Amino acid sequence: xxxxxxxxxxxxxxxxxxxxxxxxxxxxxxxxxxxxxxxxxxxxxxxxxxxxxxxxxxxxxxxxxxxxxxxxxxxxxxxxxxxxxxxxxxxxxxxxxxxxxxxxxxxxxxxxxxxxxxxxxxxxxxxxxxxxxxxxxxxxxxxxxxxxxxxxxxxxxxxxxxxxxxxxxxxxxxxxxxxxxxxxxxxxxxxxxxxxxxxxxxxxxxxxxxxxxxxxxxxxxxxxxxxxxxxxxxxxxxxxxxxxxxxxxxxxxxxxxxxxxxxxxxxxxxxxxxxxxxxxxxxxxxxxxxxxxxxxxxxxxx
Numbered sequence: 001x002x003x004x005x006x007x008x009x010x011x012x013x014x015x016x017x018x019x020x021x022x023x024x025x026x027x028x029x030x031x032x033x034x035x036x037x038x039x040x041x042x043x044x045x046x047x048x049x050x051x052x053x054x055x056x057x058x059x060x061x062x063x064x065x066x067x068x069x070x071x072x073x074x075x076x077x078x079x080x081x082x083x084x085x086x087x088x089x090x091x092x093x094x095x096x097x098x099x100x101x102x103x104x105x106x107x108x109x110x111x112x113x114x115x116x117x118x119x120x121x122x123x124x125x126x127x128x129x130x131x132x133x134x135x136x137x138x139x140x141x142x143x144x145x146x147x148x149x150x151x152x153x154x155x156x157x158x159x160x161x162x163x164x165x166x167x168x169x170x171x172x173x174x175x176x177x178x179x180x181x182x183x184x185x186x187x188x189x190x191x192x193x194x195x196x197x198x199x200x201x202x203x204x205x206x207x208x209x210x211x212x213x214x215x216x217x218x219x220x221x222x223x224x225x226x227x228x229x230x231x232x233x234x235x236x237x238x239x240x241x242x243x244x245x246x247x248x249x250x251x252x253x254x255x256x257x258x259x260x261x262x263x264x265x266x267x268x269x270x271x272x273x274x275x276x277x278x279x280x281x282x283x284x285x286x287x288x289x290x291x292x293x294x295x296x297x298x299x300x301x302x
Contacts, residue, residue, distance in 0.1 A: 006068035016054040024154030093123040095144040110291040159273040168260040190239030191218035
């Protein structure tokens with residue numbers, strides 16, 4: 001028998017719903033029903049009481065779940081022991097572009113110093129929507145994302161990181177010396193913007209809408225998909241951009257760029273690590289999370 005069937009019953013017993021179980025396991029509701037029916041046929045007992053609004057395990061179902069949890073634990077331990085028999089461990093990582101550009105090189109440097117001889121790495125940059133999709137398809141073990149809304153991914157554990165602050169940045173050559181600036185002053189310049197599906201662009205669109213404006217109110221709009229290219233364009237005096245402060249930290253500290261805030265603008269978005277719940281206690285995952293934590297001031301990571 002495939003242990004996925006036992007895991008399905010365990011999750012169903014926890015959430016009490018075929019649809020919620022399907023969401024948590026990233027399978028169809030029909031697949032959940034088929035797996036439970038297979039188990040009931042296999043053991044010759046009714047395992048789930050379907051009579052109420054919330055599905056409940058029968059006494060037989062509770063017995064199967066108690067043993068299933070032991071079987072799943074043994075399977076996980078066996079898989080871990082086999083991985084440690086001379087073969088390098090593998091860790092697949094994905095992140096949204098801002099974290100990837102601003103933090104990932106330092107995180108990777110720390111991690112490779114710790115685990116270079118024992119862990120093979122695979123990592124990718126993706127948009128938020130693509131990252132969530134591939135997490136649900138088990139393409140990655142963990143992801144670091146910036147996001148505006150709460151994110152729930154079934155079967156994954158979330159670690160909150162310090163929030164990401166977005167600011168307008170400009171070259172001193174544009175003459176925008178004020179730290180706090182009115183929108184009308186910004187509208188006189190070209191906007192170097194991200195694509196509409198990026199969270200920084202979504203935040204900008206929402207903020208502008210609250211003030212009765214839109215990106216077309218800028219003198220001109222240039223869409224740039226590459227974060228470093230966007231920053232280089234601003235550095236050369238090509239316009240202003242609404243970006244993560246962490247992305248431009250070095251240029252802001254050296255005075256190559258100036259930062260600006262607009263009264264009434266929301267500037268903070270969430271930043272989280274989402275980890276496959278089955279791997280959250282693996283040594284290589286714990287080590288990688290520690291390397292991420294080291295990138296932020298002590299005490300800022302939950």
